[in-house]
Amino acid sequence: MTTPKSARRSWKAYLPILAWGRTYDRDALTNDLVAAVIVTIMLIPQSLAYALLAGLPAEMGLYASILPLVAYAIFGTSRALAVGPVAVISLMTAASVGAVAAQGTAGYVVAAITLAFLSGVFLILMGVFRLGFLANLLSHPIVSGFITASGIIIAASQLKHIFGIQADGHNLLDLLISLISGIAGTNPITLAIGVVSTAFLFWVRKGLKPLLSRAGLRPRLADILAKAGPVAAVAATTLAAWGLDLGAAGVKLVGTVPQGLPPLSLPSFAPDLVLALIGPAALISLIGFVESVSVAQTLAARKRQRIDPDQELIGLGASNVAAAFTGGYPVTGGFARSVVNFDAGAETPAAGAFTAVGLAVATLLLTPLLAFLPQATLAATIIVAVLSLIDFSILKKTWAYSKPDFIAVASTILATLSLGVEIGVSVGVVLSILIHLYRTSKPHMAIVGRVPGTEHYRNVRRHAVITQPGIVSLRVDESLYFANARYLEDYVYDLVATRPDIRHVVLACPAVNLIDMSALESLEAIDRRLTDMGVKLHLSEVKGPVMDALRRTDFLEHLSGKVFLSHHMAMCELAGPGPGDQAPLAAQ
Template sequence: MKRYFPILEWAPAYSRATFAADLIAALIVTVMLIPQSLAYALLAGLPAEVGLYASIAPLVLYALFGTSRTLAVGPVAVASLMTAAAAGQIAASGSPDYLAAAVLLAFLSGAFLLAMGLLRLGLVANFLSHPVITGFVTASGLLIAASQLRHILGVKGGGQTLPEIAESLWPNLGSINLSTVLLGLAAMAALVAARRWLKGSLIGLGMSAGTAGTLARLGPMIVVIASILVTVLLNLPASGVAILGEVPRGLPAPALPRLDPDLIARLALPALLISIVGYVETISVAQTLAAKRRQRIDPDQELVALGASNLGAALSGGFPVTGGFARSVVNFDAGAETPAAGAITALFMALATLFLTPALYNLPQAVLAATIIVAVLSLVDLGAFRRIWTYSRADAAAMAATVLVTLGKGVEMGIIAGISLSLALYLLRTSRPHMAVVGQVAGTEHFRNVLRHHVVTVPGILSIRVDESLYFANTRALEDRILAEVADRSALKHVILMCPAVNDIDASALESLEAINHRLKDAGVLFHLTEVKGPVMDRLGRSLFLRDLSGQVFLSQIDALRTLAPEETQAALCCPRADSLKRVS
């Protein structure tokens, strides 16, 4: 039961001291989560209270099923943007059908994640390469920031892509509201100052690091309270400053979303993409924080926990949620010891929904937009392109393509392009595996590339090493390389294929090995294998390949050379060892 309910591992040892630590962390995260949940709901095109709803049940369910002690689940920027993009294809923002689509997205995402968790498909995170993830997150951050400019400027606008946003903003630039601009810029400046310099400044004034850190984390809430007071005192709504307005009090009654088959069909792919992106972000954050405390994360169980959290969000009228990086780091730094901190946060959020919403009536939308912009711009990493380009131009090209597609065509097309590019790059790279003709390093039993090292080779024997598993995409390259090398050696008697890096041989590769064996045999050349791994050897043993093999399978390369060319091999072993490395460009 502990495998499916990790709470059974930590709950029996839960103590008063642990509760105190979780309580403090929950208070700090709640202060951060209230404005974020409101802001991300508006980013998703939903009523503000939906963000509060999505910050209650999911946190409780993650506490039951999650394996991370410090992950903070809830609304996040990227998932909110993807929700807006998907629901916007169904209905107009603010309509009942739009809300129904957002809730159904949470339900479908939860169902997908739960199914993948039960099937133990945690490896799904491996289908997105790091450069593609970086490109997608960077582009999403820029797209989110651009989408909030209309609130900062106090004008109308919209759109799901950068061209659409620019096209909608341009005609309205003449009606910019100066009061809104000043308020939004002031909020951004205060939020940036609190994030970057407040803690250091307080420490410089003699305050302890812990107290200074806590006050710095209260920066967003201080900005929210100050903006409400300024709005009331200066009567800013009379100057055209848009405010949040009435946020309904009370908790939603649990209910199933509208399970319309046609709507499910239209939202299935967006929900799957939200699930994958949300899981990748969640598992990355969870593993990073767990490593700092030498704790363990179960990727498959995290799928179950995140699936349950999204189902909880759907049943309580919320939208898709995932593990948030900023909130999780704050939760970690605040000293959270167990997932109970999330459950306590949910309790505080429920109390806020019941009693604090009237106080949010005069909260300017420009301040919520500033909160989003400051949060998402920290995700933008434009310098990553230069670093990746220096190391791998193919990966840098994939990152650039992901950024451009996301900005130009939207988040759904961006993530589809990212996944496609990741798989295409893998197929391209592995379809052209590195293969090297090798020789013996004098005085040793080691074999190295003849182009990189001074080695001893034996006339009549070709030793070639393949540095990749063999499968349908690269078998032609292996055949072509071996046959080309054989064609250049008229006195050849033996071909040895070294397989230390071959972890798998699929059916297509097996047929290629059989074809190589027959062609070499017809040419009077024996075909041998060396250093074949046990699992690969087991599979070969179930075929006819070993029976028809013209040569032998040797445990090691040195064993093969001792058998096929004992005198030359012994002479190479007796030679004094010198610097074997060739100076190649």
């Protein structure tokens, strides 16, 4: 049986690998292999560190960076996005899983795997039903505020490893209290390792590449060596811990990391656990998608490529499901690793698959060497990585541009710092919706007049324009829906009540993209009341989709006035023959 052509196109749309795979050549292979080597070197210490941040065994970070990369290479649309554990998602995982199981137990690991599965299913369903727009519930300023606060919490949570003490807490206050309580037990050797590693990694980020360039190395080789800085810190401190037997001196080490490929694992389908994690899974999915698609779009734009946000949902969903079945935890597209992948010359998602092969080899051959790796080194790696996420300038920008946005950002930061990441992001979502409702509930409306010598109509308060006696032209600069329908009614009634000479009210609708049922009922009420007052209601410049909706009702049959194609046509017809223009109004 032959598959219809449209169906074949539909299936291919879900497998972007079929598109870029047809043109894959030797040059792309070479570039992808080089990028994979660089990203693999970067991901080994980073994956271990993020797993510890999530409160999970270190090897789960490696597991979450192998098969998910392969899944994304098959289903994702970005040529440079590198999928795996990231700081913010790891922190959210710790907060979510910590609420249902104790850290260090088998139940904690199972809950993390289940969280990855639920996140994957949620993302795939969003992609299949093309619900990528739901990510718009999180405005960019609020996401920036949430990531800034999360970065602070992440950095604070790693200080316990720098000092070599016990501390816990999912918000900044609890963490600081716990750190202060245990500061007396600081291990001097651990502190020295942590401080030196942090200082070295900061220097590597800013100073190593210029130094290597001055030494005569080519820019690309200098950049590769600079990116490998964390590996140097890992190697040096691991060697020191092994040679000096620092574990016996109280320095906390990563310990034995299982050698071998990721194991097959199954999420739990226990109803109580699923119900407890479904909400956090939805939040993690939204945050992960927003972070990932922002990076993917930025990198794609640099090469004049494009991504499909809905297919990205499926790609990320498949990656999370893959993580769940191979001993991993929730993943998304990481900013730092994706930029490194892009800068290293990755041409296609195959670079991610090659990176997965490199990490698989590392789990087979290198994990015995990681047993002596100090946790303070991994903590330093996380601190240096997340401090770049902290951006308090968003407060200054929003204060200068929009006070409601400032309130939303500041509230999100404070809620995240004081109450934890889940409540913080929930506050961000709610505030985003409330700000939208607040802004659109009182839409900007302007009485407009004709600019002399033109057919253009502008606000009488901003321009010297010509108006017609007995006619009010009211431009509505927002779609009309339940939240602002009553506001429109009150505005029109007040306007007509203060102008007894009015005989025609023309609603100019060039910015109206929607009239919902509530707004339609308000328009009907306005028309009836104006008719009783001897005033006719007219509409102008109504968009096609809005007219289509109005024609499906009897509103146009009962409308006291007319619907005009252009506002100028309305004014010419309603003004009648002969000069009747009033003198231009002074601009205010």
